Amino acid sequence: MDPIERINQLREQIRYHENRYYVLNDPEISDEEFDRLLHELERLEAEHPDLVTPDSPTQRVGGTPVSGFPTVEHMEPMLSLDNAYSEAELRAFDERVRRGAGLGDTPVRYVAELKIDGLSIALTYEDGLLVRGATRGDGVRGEDVTANVRTIRTIPLRLTNGPSGRIEIRGEVFLPRAAFERINKEREEAGEPLFANPRNCAAGTMRNLDPALVAKRGLRAFTYQLITNGGDAPLSHCQTLETLRRWGLPVEPHYAACNGIDEVIAFCNAWAEKRRGLEFDTDGVVVKVDDLTLRRRLGTTAKFPRWATAFKFPAQQAHTKLLKIEVNVGRTGANTPYAVLEPVFLAGSTISLATLHNAEDIARKDLREGDTVVIEKAGDVIPRVVAPVLSLRPPDSKPWVMPTTCAACGSTL
Ligand code: IVH
Numbered sequence: 001m002d003p004i005e006r007i008n009q010l011r012e013q014i015r016y017h018e019n020r021y022y023v024l025n026d027p028e029i030s031d032e033e034f035d036r037l038l039h040e041l042e043r044l045e046a047e048h049p050d051l052v053t054p055d056s057p058t059q060r061v062g063g064t065p066v067s068g069f070p071t072v073e074h075m076e077p078m079l080s081l082d083n084a085y086s087e088a089e090l091r092a093f094d095e096r097v098r099r100g101a102g103l104g105d106t107p108v109r110y111v112a113e114l115k116i117d118g119l120s121i122a123l124t125y126e127d128g129l130l131v132r133g134a135t136r137g138d139g140v141r142g143e144d145v146t147a148n149v150r151t152i153r154t155i156p157l158r159l160t161n162g163p164s165g166r167i168e169i170r171g172e173v174f175l176p177r178a179a180f181e182r183i184n185k186e187r188e189e190a191g192e193p194l195f196a197n198p199r200n201c202a203a204g205t206m207r208n209l210d211p212a213l214v215a216k217r218g219l220r221a222f223t224y225q226l227i228t229n230g231g232d233a234p235l236s237h238c239q240t241l242e243t244l245r246r247w248g249l250p251v252e253p254h255y256a257a258c259n260g261i262d263e264v265i266a267f268c269n270a271w272a273e274k275r276r277g278l279e280f281d282t283d284g285v286v287v288k289v290d291d292l293t294l295r296r297r298l299g300t301t302a303k304f305p306r307w308a309t310a311f312k313f314p315a316q317q318a319h320t321k322l323l324k325i326e327v328n329v330g331r332t333g334a335n336t337p338y339a340v341l342e343p344v345f346l347a348g349s350t351i352s353l354a355t356l357h358n359a360e361d362i363a364r365k366d367l368r369e370g371d372t373v374v375i376e377k378a379g380d381v382i383p384r385v386v387a388p389v390l391s392l393r394p395p396d397s398k399p400w401v402m403p404t405t406c407a408a409c410g411s412t413l
Pocket residue numbers: 078079080081113114115116117118119120121171172224225286305308310
């Protein structure tokens with residue numbers, strides 16, 4: 001395909017999926033599929049720099065500010081993390097760090113932390129008092145959600161023996177699985193649309209304009225980053241985490257200091273399974289250089305720090321048969337298709353139903369009744385249908401058509 005055509009096609013797809021993820025809180029594809037699209041676009045733009053435009057999805061730090069809250073500027077940009085999907089990609093990250101640091105074969109000391117599947121938050125404390133909480137937004141400016149942040153009971157309103165002056169502390173707001181299940185049960189009983197997973201529920205909650213409702217949802221937070229203007233700054237990431245904990249901030253306790261990438265890989269492999277026993281969702285491991293002086297030497301690219309990467313746990317997939325596509329009618333009258341599957345065991349539970357977003361999504365993936373399909377659980381509690389296995393498609397199958405009348409009342413849709 002002509003590179004111009006492919007670039008335009010990729011930009012259109014990426015914008016569509018960004019909107020689904022950041023604005024609608026209802027992603028259709030996995031982070032991995034999204035990254036592949038973005039990386040292909042980045043590669044094509046690197047090969048054809050004359051085709052780069054300022055509005056290309058590659059030209060932003062990340063995210064889209066949403067309306068409803070005043071926006072505020074972060075003390076320094078909130079960068080995102082580059083991803084690693086395999087042991088080989090982790091080793092390549094380690095190579096880049098060692099080359100950048102001029103360390104040769106000397107192992108680097110890393111800190112491996114669980115990657116909390118929530119939304120990032122920036123907390124400003126002045127003379128030890130919480131004065132502001134902001135979402136990441138576009139990385140430079142976020143939404144001021146202070147009133148909502150103040151309802152999160154694990155975030156202290158006053159630090160214990162905190163420093164004087166202004167500091168910013170960053171971390172992740174998330175919803176424990178039990179709270180997510182309780183909220184969805186209540187919504188089901190009220191005939192309201194369900195949240196796809198705890199992350200979407202946490203993101204939707206943080207953007208709610210009613211702090212009283214936010215307080216009831218049971219959000220929690222973990223912190224992992226400290227930004228100061230001088231003062232007695234810690235020298236290592238481990239020291240930062242200990243300092244945050246001393247000040248009374250929540251720190252996820254399972255982090256580990258690792259001497260070299262082999263120990264990091266062992267940590268990632270162990271948690272790919274152990275994570276199921278946690279009370280919150282984690283979608284990977286964040287690997288960070290421990291020495292903060294070395295971090296400054298390595299610096300950042302326009303979007304990512306060179307001193308950290310996010311290892312993503314492989315999505316849990318299985319094959320099964322798509323028996324039927326049915327339509328559910330919510331209390332609000334919305335008709336939403338869903339998949340009835342031949343029951344299959346995947347990542348701790350038997351799956352017989354999966355969400356299908358809408359008729360367009362089914363048509364885009366060309367899902368047909370009778371197909372063998374790939375289903376996936378990627379940190380999500382509700383599984384999704386990824387794609388049909390075309391080689392196993394029955395010869396007499398027909399594209400699925402959305403009914404034109406409402407499944408409940410028979411009126412025209
Ligand atoms: S460090 C400059 N540590 O993952 C790097 N991020 O995919 C700052 N996240 O934007 C991020 N758990 O919202 C870091 N232990 C952890 C994390 C974590 C979750 C989120 C964070 C970040 C995103 C990147």
